[in-house]
Amino acid sequence: MSASIDSVAISRAFLTPERPLDRWHSHYARWKLAHDPLYPGVLPLLRDDPHPLLDLGCGIGLLAHVLRGAGATQPYKGVDFDATKIVRARAAAAHRHLHDVAFDTADLSLGVPAHRGSVSILDMLQYLPEPLQSNVVSGAIACLVPGARLVIRTGLEDSSTRSRITDVVDRIGHRIGWMRSAPQRYPRREVLTEMLESAGLEVAWQSHLGRNVYNNWLVSARRPD
Numbered sequence: 102m103s104a105s106i107d108s109v110a111i112s113r114a115f116l117t118p119e120r121p122l123d124r125w126h127s128h129y130a131r132w133k134l135a136h137d138p139l140y141p142g143v144l145p146l147l148r149d150d151p152h153p154l155l156d157l158g159c160g161i162g163l164l165a166h167v168l169r170g171a172g173a174t175q176p177y178k179g180v181d182f183d184a185t186k187i188v189r190a191r192a193a194a195a196h197r198h199l200h201d202v203a204f205d206t207a208d209l210s211l212g213v214p215a216h217r218g219s220v221s222i223l224d225m226l227q228y229l230p231e232p233l234q235s236n237v238v239s240g241a242i243a244c245l246v247p248g249a250r251l252v253i254r255t256g257l258e259d260s261s262t263r264s265r266i267t268d269v270v271d272r273i274g275h276r277i278g279w280m281r282s283a284p285q286r287y288p289r290r291e292v293l294t295e296m297l298e299s300a301g302l303e304v305a306w307q308s309h310l311g312r313n314v315y316n317n318w319l320v321s322a323r324r325p326d
C-alpha cells in the first residue's frame with residue numbers, strides 16, 4: 102500500500118519460532134499494513150515530529166514499526182490494557198531492534214499516563230463510553246507541548262451505512278476474541294471538534310475512508326508554537 106511500509110518484514114517479526122502454528126498476529130499485521138490506509142495516513146503527520154510520542158491503545162505496536170521504517174527517530178511509547186498484545190508488541194520490536202521504543206500495560210479508562218510530547222489515538226476511542234472518551238481526549242490534550250500533535254483516527258457516529266458497518270465489524274472483532282471489549286459508542290465530530298478547538302489547537306480533519314467499508318476519519322490537532 103505504501104512504498105515506505107515494509108509489511109512483509111514487519112509481519113515476520115510477529116512469527117514465533119517456538120510456536121510455528123501461531124501465525125495470527127503475523128497474518129493480521131500483514132493484512133492491516135497492506136489494506137488499511139491508517140499508517141500511510143498517519144505517517145506524514147508524525148514522521149518528522151521530534152516530540153516523544155505516546156500511542157494510546159497501541160495494540161501490537163505496528164505504528165512503532167512503521168515510524169522506524171520511515172526513518173522517524175522520536176522516542177515512542179505504546180500503552181494498551183491487553184497484556185497479551187503488549188507481550189507480542191515488545192517481542193516484535195525487540196526482534197527488529199527498534200530503537201527507543203517501549204510498551205506498557207495501562208487501562209485508559211483510569212486515565213492517560215503522564216507524558217509531554219505528541220499523542221496518537223488510533224481506532225480505540227470507541228471502546229470507551231462517552232464520558233471516558235472525553236477524559237482520554239482531554240488527557241491527551243494536556244500532554245501536548247508547543248509544536249506537538251495529537252493524531253486521532255476514529256470512526257464517527259453519524260447516519261451513514263458505513264457508520265453502521267463499522268460498528269458491526271468492531272462487534273465481530275470482540276466476539277472472535279481479538280478485542281477485549283465491545284465498541285461502546287463512536288465519537289461525534291462536533292464533540293471532538295469542540296474539545297480540540299477550545300484547547301487552542303490547530304485542527305485538520307481528513308476523511309479516511311480508503312477502499313474499505315469503514316466510516317473512518319483522521320484528525321490532526323497541533324498545539325501552536
Ligand SMILES: C[S@@+](CC[C@H](N)C(=O)[O-])C[C@H]1O[C@@H](n2cnc3c(N)ncnc32)[C@H](O)[C@@H]1O
Nearest residue numbers: 158159160181182183208209210223224225228
Ligand atoms: C482496534 S485496536 C487498535 C490498535 C492500534 N492503535 C492500531 O491502530 O493498530 C484498539 C486497541 O485499543 C485497546 N483498548 C481498548 N480499550 C482500552 C482501554 N480501556 N485501555 C487501553 N487500551 C484499550 C485494545 O486492547 C486494542 O488493542
